[in-house]
Amino acid sequence: MRGELACFFRGLQHVVAFVCGLAVLVLLLIALASSTWLDSEGFQQGLWFYCVRQGFEGPLPPLIPERVGCHTEPYKVYILVTGALCAAALLLDFMATFLLGIALCMKKIDRKIKLYKMAKSLFFIALLSAVSGLTLFAVQFSLEYRQWGRRSFEFGWAFGMAWGAVVFLFGTLLLLCCDQETDNVYYAAKSSLDDS
Secondary structure (H helix, E strand, O other): OHHHHHHHHHHHHHHHHHHHHHHHHHHHHHHHHOOOOEEEOOEEEOOOOEEEOOOOOOOOOOOOOOOOEEEOOOOOHHHHHHHHHHHHHHHHHHHHHHHHHHHHHOOOHHHHHHHHHHHHHHHHHHHHHHHHHHHHHHHHHHHOHHHHOOOOOEEOHHHHHHHHHHHHHHHHHHHHHOOHHHHHHHHHHHHHHHHO
8 A cells, every 4th residue: 555655646746747847838938928027117028029008208228219019129139048048948848848748658667767867857958048048137137227217127927927937847857856766766777787
């Protein structure tokens, strides 16, 4: 009974990691598509476009023409780099979640373990990519904050959702890294192959 319970929780651990991987996909998709990474009353800056509302009072950031509506003219390199790093994290998370889903359905333990290890590596690279992009965005914006001409700019909800995706990515990676049973089986199988 005790072994069955341990096996159930090990399987559940991988299912929870899979669900966390799916949550990362949803959060990053919403964050990447949003225009609310930086927010001020009447002005919103996203990774791919910015929006100016009718009746916006106050100076716009440098190099932004005073046109009402949403425009796709990226004007800061760090915003594009952040977008590229977050898009890379999204793609890597998709591939890792896909591999994890395949591994959950596999019967052969050696292939299952290889897929878990590949997914773990992809989740790790996705985490590094997302953290690098979000840190770059926050640091660069804080360095040029005074040039933007207003003191009421703040990070928007999409920026927060991207950090939420990072938390889920970290949780997914933690769940996969704490799986000692998979590592023990892998090394036992590898050493038995080496001995023969």
